[in-house]
Amino acid sequence: MPPNILMNLAIGGLTMRTIRLGNSDLEVSELSLGCLYFGARDSQTDSFDRLYQYIEGGGNFLDTANIYSHWINDAARGGESEEMLGLWIKQSGLRNHVVLASKLGFPYPGTSAGLSAGQIEKECDKSLKRLGVDTIDLYYAHVDDYNTPVEETMNTFNRLIRAGKIRALGASNFKAWRLEESLGVCERNNWTSYCCVQQRYSYLRPKSGWNFGGQKAANDDLLEYVKARNLTLLAYSPLLNGAYTDPAKKFQPQYIGPDSEARLAVLHEVRCELGCPANQLVYAWLLQSDPPAIPLVASSNRAQLEESLAAVKITLSEEQLHRLSEAKDIV
Numbered sequence: 001m002p003p004n005i006l007m008n009l010a011i012g013g014l015t016m017r018t019i020r021l022g023n024s025d026l027e028v029s030e031l032s033l034g035c036l037y038f039g040a041r042d043s044q045t046d047s048f049d050r051l052y053q054y055i056e057g058g059g060n061f062l063d064t065a066n067i068y069s070h071w072i073n074d075a076a077r078g079g080e081s082e083e084m085l086g087l088w089i090k091q092s093g094l095r096n097h098v099v100l101a102s103k104l105g106f107p108y109p110g111t112s113a114g115l116s117a118g119q120i121e122k123e124c125d126k127s128l129k130r131l132g133v134d135t136i137d138l139y140y141a142h143v144d145d146y147n148t149p150v151e152e153t154m155n156t157f158n159r160l161i162r163a164g165k166i167r168a169l170g171a172s173n174f175k176a177w178r179l180e181e182s183l184g185v186c187e188r189n190n191w192t193s194y195c196c197v198q199q200r201y202s203y204l205r206p207k208s209g210w211n212f213g214g215q216k217a218a219n220d221d222l223l224e225y226v227k228a229r230n231l232t233l234l235a236y237s238p239l240l241n242g243a244y245t246d247p248a249k250k251f252q253p254q255y256i257g258p259d260s261e262a263r264l265a266v267l268h269e270v271r272c273e274l275g276c277p278a279n280q281l282v283y284a285w286l287l288q289s290d291p292p293a294i295p296l297v298a299s300s301n302r303a304q305l306e307e308s309l310a311a312v313k314i315t316l317s318e319e320q321l322h323r324l325s326e327a328k329d330i331v
Contacts, residue, residue: 015058015312016029016030016031016057016058016059016312017029017030017312018030018060019232019294020232021138021168021170021195021196021232022194022195022196022230022231022232023193023195023230024138024167024168024195024196025167025168026099026137026138026167026168026195027099028060028061028099028294029058029059029060029061030287030294030312031059031061031283031294031295031297031308031309031311031312032059032061032062032063032101032234032294032295032296032297033050033051033054033059033061033062033063033296033297033298034063034236034296034297034298035047035051035062035063035064035068035081035084035085036064036065036068036069036081036298037068037069037072037081037298037300038050038064038068038080038081038084038085039069039080039081039083039084040068040069040070040072040073040076040080040081041069041072041073042084042300044084044087047084047088048088048091049302050299050302050305051085051088051092052092053302053305053306053309054297054305054309055094055097055098057305057306057309058309058312059309060097060098060099061098061099061101061294062085062098062099062100062101063101063198063296064081064082064085064100064101064102064103065081065082065102065103065104065106065140065142066078066079066082066102066103066104066108066111066123066126066127066130067103067106067107067108067142068080068081068082069081070108070109077108077109077110078108078109078110078111079108079126079127079130082102082127082130082131083130085100085131086130086131086132086133087132089131089132089133090132095133099137099138100131100133100136100137100138101136101137101138101139101140101170102127102131102136102138102139102140103139103140103141103142103170103172104119104120104123104124104127104139104140104141104142105140105141105142105143105144105145105172106142106143106214111123113143113145114145114147114148115141115144115145115148115153116145116148116152116153116156117152117153117155117156120153120156120157120160121156121160124136124139124160124165124166125165128165134164134165135164135165135166135167136165136166136167137166137167137168138166138167138168138169138170138195138196139157139160139166139168139169139170140169140170140171140172140198141153141157141169141170141171141172141174141194142172142173143172143173143214144171144173144174144175144178150178150181150182150185151185151189153182154182154185154186154189154191154193155189155191157169157191157192158186158189158191158192161192168192168195168196169192169193169194169195170194170195170196170197170198170234171194171196171197171198172197172198172199172216172236173198173199173200173214173215173216174197174199174216175216175221175222176221176222176224176225179194179197179225179229179231180225180229182194183229194231195231195232196231196232196233196234197222197226197231197232197233197234198233198234198235198236198296199216199217199218199222199233199234199235199236200212200215200216200217200218200235200236200237201217201218201233201235201236201237201238201286201293202235202237202238202239202240202255202282202286203238203244203263203267203281203282203285203286203324204240204251204255204257204260204263204264205255205257205259205260205263206219206254206255206257207254207255207256207257207258207260208257210254211254212254218233218235218293223291226291227290227291232294233291233292233293233294234293234294234295234296235286235293235294235295235296236296237296238282238283238286238295238296238297239279239282240252240255244267244278244279244282245277245278245279258328259327259328262327262328263324263327263328265327266323266324266327267281267282267324267327269323270316270320270323270324273320274314274316274320276311276314277307279307279308279311280307280308280310280311280314281311281314282295283295283297283308283311283314284311284314284315284316285316285321285324285325287311287312288315288316288321289321289325290325295311297309
């Protein structure tokens with residue numbers, strides 16, 4: 001472990017607020033580090049470097065999944081990210097300083113999709129072993145399973161909580177009505193329910209009729225629902241693969257809709273007013289919107305992560321926030 005890392009937290013004036021995840025007892029930093037490529041695309045040296053940089057910037061919330069990242073190359077089979085995090089936790093000694101989040105539900109080599117009792121129990125044990133820990137702080141249903149009764153899924157999660165294998169539950173890629181069905185089952189049975197929802201979410205909004213396969217984007221129904229149910233919202237893919245800043249990268253066609261030009265124009269205006277990169281402004285808007293969202297940040301080098309972490313220093317005025325949120329093309 002680098003010397004005095006815990007004494008050097010929030011270096012350079014960087015600080016992060018902590019946020020309680022819904023009805024859980026988990027306190028997490030306002031930016032979560034996406035660990036998608038650790039151990040597959042990113043080497044141990046690069047993965048460890050990003051982890052220490054994030055911790056020194058004030059973060060504590062690490063996001064991974066059992067499937068990360070089986071699609072990267074021919075050698076990858078899934079579990080690489082969890083294994084790399086497990087190695088880092090062992091070498092750093094920082095297990096008690098971080099909140100670990102992992103997921104199950106999507107298929108990967110040797111494992112089928114689903115949220116049945118057997119699948120949940122088996123995948124949880126595999127993730128615990130790869131991470132080298134006794135407890136996963138936040139365990140997500142990574143994708144909905146319409147073929148398994150909700151009662152079976154939530155009862156199994158509740159058993160794992162009672163067994164001490166997980167502390168809190170999250171959902172990802174769920175529709176609002178399915179979240180309500182799950183929460184209703186938990187309320188009737190006095191089981192632990194989902195405390196947060198992680199969806200595809202960015203400043204640009206997908207147009208009507210969008211399709212991202214198994215991924216679900218946050219829409220108006222979902223945003224209203226998390227507010228009504230006191231669920232914390234997390235945003236994955238917030239930078240849309242770099243399209244906000246890199247002219248060589250195009251926005252996905254799902255995001256080219258009736259208000260995309262107007263929203264990009266306002267984003268540029270406010271970015272110039274604040275003197276910040278567009279990516280930082282997207283993060284700041286997510287953090288300060290209603291409902292706010294915790295962005296998942298990722299990077300391929302130190303400079304990118306440094307820029308992302310600095311987004312917590314941006315404060316939008318009420319007028320700027322209103323302009324950004326209400327931007328739409330005149331029809």
